[in-house]
Amino acid sequence: xxxxxxxxxxxxxxxxxxxxxxxxxxxxxxxxxxxxxxxxxxxxxxxxxxxxxxxxxxxxxxxxxxxxxxxxxxxxxxxxxxxxxxxxxxxxxxxxxxxxxxxxxxxxxxxxxxxxxxxxxxxxxxxxxxxxxxxxxxxxxxxxxxxxxxxxxxxxxxxxxxxxxxxxxxxxxxxxxxxxxxxxxxxxxxxxxxxxxxxxxxxxxxxxxxxxxxxxxxxxxxxxxxxxxxxxxxxxxxxxxxxxxxxxxxxxxxxxxxxxxxxxxxxxxxxxxxxxxxxxxxxxxxxxxxxxxxxxxxxxxxx
Ligand SMILES: [Zn+2]
Ligand SMILES: [Zn+2]
Numbered sequence: 001x002x003x004x005x006x007x008x009x010x011x012x013x014x015x016x017x018x019x020x021x022x023x024x025x026x027x028x029x030x031x032x033x034x035x036x037x038x039x040x041x042x043x044x045x046x047x048x049x050x051x052x053x054x055x056x057x058x059x060x061x062x063x064x065x066x067x068x069x070x071x072x073x074x075x076x077x078x079x080x081x082x083x084x085x086x087x088x089x090x091x092x093x094x095x096x097x098x099x100x101x102x103x104x105x106x107x108x109x110x111x112x113x114x115x116x117x118x119x120x121x122x123x124x125x126x127x128x129x130x131x132x133x134x135x136x137x138x139x140x141x142x143x144x145x146x147x148x149x150x151x152x153x154x155x156x157x158x159x160x161x162x163x164x165x166x167x168x169x170x171x172x173x174x175x176x177x178x179x180x181x182x183x184x185x186x187x188x189x190x191x192x193x194x195x196x197x198x199x200x201x202x203x204x205x206x207x208x209x210x211x212x213x214x215x216x217x218x219x220x221x222x223x224x225x226x227x228x229x230x231x232x233x234x235x236x237x238x239x240x241x242x243x244x245x246x247x248x249x250x251x252x253x254x255x256x257x258x259x260x261x262x263x264x265x266x267x268x269x270x271x272x273x274x275x276x277x278x279x280x281x282x283x284x285x286x287x288x289x290x291x292x293x294x295x296x297x298x299x300x301x302x303x
Contacts, residue, residue, distance in 0.1 A: 001026050001131075001152055001205055001303050003228060003267070005295040006042035007034075010212075010234050010248075010270040011064055017297055018042055019064040020211060020270060022230060024150050026131040029054040033148060033209045039068035040075060046298055050076050054129045055086025055113075057136075058093060059211050060145035066093075070106050073097075077107040084111040088126045088136065090144045091118035118144060123221060137222050139213035142247035147213065147222045152204030156181075164197045205303045208263070211270050214244060215253040223261035227303050230295075231257055232270035233281050239274075251281040255288035269295035 002025045007018035019036030023043070029052050032039075043050065050072070058066045066089070076085070087093065093116050100106040115126055120138045127134040132150050139147045159179050169175065169192055174184045183193045208223035211232045223229040234248035243250050249257070251268055258266035266289050271278045278294055285292040293301065 001150075001207070003207060003230065003301040003303055004046050004048070005230075005267070005269055005297060005299060006039055006046060007036050008269045008271060008295040008297055009064075010232070010272050012273065013038060014273055014276070017271070019067075020059075021068065022209065022269075023048055024132075024207060026152070028052065029129060029131060031129075031132065031134065031150065032056045034059055034065040034211065035068040035072055036064045037067040040072050042297065043072075050079065051081065051083075053085070055088065055127050055134070057127070057134065057146075057148050057209075058087075058089030059139075059147070059209070060090055060141055060143055061092050061096075062143070062212070065211070069096075070100050073100075073108060073112075074106045077109045081110040084113050086113045086115075086127050086129075088115045088134075088146075089117075090146060091116045117146065120146060123149070135222075137218050139210060139218050139222075140216040140247065141212045141214070145212055145247075147208065147210040147219055149206065149208045149222045149226065151206045154204050155202045157199030157201050160197045160199065164192075167192050167196060169197070207303060208261075210257070212248055214247055215249050215257055219257050220261045223257065223263050225262045226264070228265045228267060228301065229258045229261060229263035230267045230269060233268035233285060234270055234272045235274070236280050236284050239272075251284040252288055255285040255292060258289045258292070263289075264291065266292045267295050267301065268292060 004023040006021035009017035018038045020034040021039040022033045024031045123137045126136045135149045136146045206226040207228045208226045209230045210219040231254040233251035233254040235243045237250045282294040
């Protein structure tokens with residue numbers, strides 16, 4: 001799967017960084033995490049198609065994380081979308097959507113499968129698609145905020161072409177049947193089992209999305225052994241007291257969460273506009289967790 005940050009600035013957009021949004025994209029569908037103002041433009045710039053968007057996940061009701069939602073929902077209405085859209089977030093989202101429809105701000109031509117929470121103390125699966133399972137857990141911010149974890153479903157093992165040839169299976173439909181797990185009978189009446197030619201099932205990749213939060217045990221739990229942890233790093237340690245006061249993390253705290261969770265890589269994002277050049281944030285995180293990447297709008301990370 002690919003991870004594409006669509007906005008990496010906290011609070012307000014800058015000329016180089018839009019406000020929070022991030023895409024997790026698979027082969028046939030993609031998921032959107034947060035939807036700050038201007039996310040539609042970023043979706044277009046990233047070459048993502050709204051018609052393939054399966055679900056939106058909002059972390060919390062601070063404007064820089066959801067002010068882009070009415071526009072995006074309306075555009076999909078203009079596009080005559082009919083496929084359902086998942087929408088998960090904190091309590092208040094339903095009232096917000098109802099109001100938009102009542103005031104005729106948004107016209108939805110498609111069903112919205114809405115799930116909202118006002119507490120979530122245990123990691124809970126909130127959405128499932130053909131490719132992914134998404135779970136959520138409450139984090140520690142100034143107001144109720146959810147973190148998310150995306151687990152890709154296990155993928156089938158690799159097909160061993162040489163072995164198939166050696167066993168006398170002719171190239172063609174029989175290969176496809178073996179690949180889909182079926183055993184096949186050959187012309188000479190011998191049976192080739194799928195397991196003879198297919199490698200072991202490969203575990204799916206996993207990603208955790210922890211924005212906005214103070215460092216907390218819940219973020220560590222959500223990010224346990226993930227391939228990529230996406231974590232906010234609003235400030236450097238120099239501003240640790242602000243981070244604590246406003247419910248945010250420093251780059252060092254994000255790095256410790258990644259380390260404690262056993263994450264493979266860390267992507268830091270949600271930078272205070274105090275840092276026009278966020279290099280100090282990257283340096284601070286790498287001193288603790290070397291496999292740290294600094295998020296840039298529209299970069300692509302292969303997980
Ligand atoms: Zn924020
Ligand atoms: Zn916030």
